[in-house]
Amino acid sequence: MPYLPRPETTQACAHCGQLFAARHLRRKYCCNSCNVLASYARTGRRAAGPSKADLEAVVQALLALTPPAPASPDLAPVAAQATRVAAIKGRLQDEAEADGQRATLAAQEQAVRLHALKAKRPGPGPAERPQ
């Protein structure tokens, strides 16, 4: 006679009450943790950790949390540093431009002075001038 597995029956867990599919007549609990927790409850021994219901409540609370904003607060100091660096870079560029303009002005003033000297005294050149 061939082996015929017992058809599934829906039972309620004796510990948590959740419905589960049982293929065995004597199965009482939906999972091993309910079996162990029911044993703890019968014998008065305390469970080592939080109960399954507590863990499920924690998981549901975590799933209900909204995702964090895209700009993480951890990146705020980095953004502030980048802003300071950009400000310093802009100031250095401004100073370099000002230095260039000052150098150009000085060269123009010197050229005007030399031109005025040459116009006043057309004689010996700069090489023959006494040091």
Ligand SMILES: [Zn+2]
């Ligand atoms: Zn159960």
